[in-house]
Amino acid sequence: MDCSIPSSTHRSLSCNSPLCSALGSRACAKCFNAHSPDDCSSNPCILTPSNSVTHKSSTGTAIVEALALAVTDGRNPGQVKGFSEFLLSCSKKCLLKGLMKGVAGLAGLGRSNFSLSTQISTSFVSTRTFALCVSGSPSAPGVAFFGSAGPYYFLPQIDLSKTLNYTPLILNPGQPDYFINLTSIKVNGVSIQLNQTILAVDQHGFGGTTKLSTVTPYTTLHSNIYKAFTETFVNESTKLNLTLTNAMEPFNVCYNADEVLDTTVGPMVPTVDLVMNSDDVFWRIFGSNSMVRIARDGVDVWCLGFLDGEIKNMTAMIIIGGHQMENNLLQFDLEQQRLGFSSSVLAYKTSCSNFNFTTSSNLS
Incomplete structure (x- = not known):
């Protein structure tokens, strides 16, 4: 401060x-x-x-x-x-x-006795749970809830706590960050080809963990995962008649914006599913979170917003970044050691900037 x-x-x-x-x-x-x-x-x-x-x-x-x-x-x-x-x-x-x-x-929100979330829960003797809904707009605020497991109402009166799926939080020894375990990644329902040991996590929290990081701009993948992921994404994109164009740094996969249709959940591109502990528990990433629009110097393209983390610089096999968290409700339940995730709230015709910030005098 x-x-x-x-x-x-x-x-x-x-x-x-x-x-x-x-x-x-x-x-x-x-x-x-x-x-x-x-x-x-x-x-x-x-x-x-x-x-x-x-x-x-x-x-x-x-x-x-x-x-x-x-x-x-x-x-x-x-x-x-x-x-x-x-x-x-x-x-x-x-x-x-x-x-x-x-x-x-x-404000630190990690696993610490002195993080903002821990200090609030301790002071108000409330549940050790907090939720984040990060806005996708630089001009409209998102919202954070501390010491509450819900409800979380967003205009037009949608309780997003009821949209959550859950996966265990993994304790990674010596790390204050939040980790989960992905078992596979699917693009348009097609599993990317990986040696499954790369995502395996042992009983002590070591191995191919996935970290959540609001300070990492874009989801970053270990090189072996990135290569398989982008190849599958490009193959599935051809089924939507999308053709690769010149890449724009820092991204490697881009498409001309005038070829990409728009939907309520962003550009129409293949969906990406981050599969957790079973095939029916997955975080679905639509175009609004998978793609980044770049318009400059006479160029207008949509680029796949995932980066190659190479091998030596990775603190986890996958780091889910801030862009992929925008307009997604994430609940960190430290009582039950689980992460709740909504996938894009745009699918429910709301957004993280749609919390009603009008003050109610009836609450104390």
């Missing part, structure tokens, strides 16, 4: 406090050469915040701040409730470079 923004409610966390140690601090602000912990009693706890988009980091002071959030019944936001013991880290303003204009900080 950019702490140059004035606040009358925050206070620094002492560097010799148990909480500072629990946060993993390695230093104090003014006593790097202190001879005993007591020498740090009046100095702030120092952390190393990072920008997960640009992968840059810096040092910053750990502070305790007040946080206010609107309660909701799943239909409207209600009155604002707050708690005064929210832990966060200050950062230098330059660390926010690379983020959208107006952003004041980053």
Whole structure:
């Protein structure tokens, strides 16, 4: 968080406090050469915040701040409730470079005792469940629900919690991220040809896991998976009379926009199914999430929005990126260790920007 923004409610966390140690601090602000912990009693706890988009980091002071959030019944936001013991880290303003204009900080939602979702659940004594619905529009907000397993109503009064399918969340030792296990990928119902061991996950969470990452722009596949996937996608596209055109970086598979029909769920291209623990549990990706439109320099194309992660740089065999999450409701149920996913909410004639943000005075 950019702490140059004035606040009358925050206070620094002492560097010799148990909480500072629990946060993993390695230093104090003014006593790097202190001879005993007591020498740090009046100095702030120092952390190393990072920008997960640009992968840059810096040092910053750990502070305790007040946080206010609107309660909701799943239909409207209600009155604002707050708690005064929210832990966060200050950062230098330059660390926010690379983020959208107006952003004041980053909120961590991973598996941590100090993530935003965990702190909210603990403070309000609510279920350890949160849901994200990321907007596909830069001018219209999406919505996040904390401490609620539903309902989640979106205009025109559709409860998207009833559209969810579920798959287990996998604990990957030492990793704060969220992982699931895909067993196969289908394009227009056709399974891509893979050595099945590449997606196998053992009982300890090791192996061919799939990670969810809002800071990864586009779904990234291990090279062997990417090659088989794009070959199948191109083959299935020919059945829709789509012809490859020149690729546009960073993508490798593109089609002229005037050849691609439009539908309520995006451009008409082959569907992509991420198959989970059984053939009837799959996350269906329609054109709005599988394709990216590029119009520049006299070129107008739709490109397949999946990237080759090569081999050496992958932290998982598949990383599902932010573009594929847009206008999909995702529920992270940490009580039952499962992920709920809706597939594209456009199929229900709504969107993640269609939550009714009109405040209801009846909620408290």
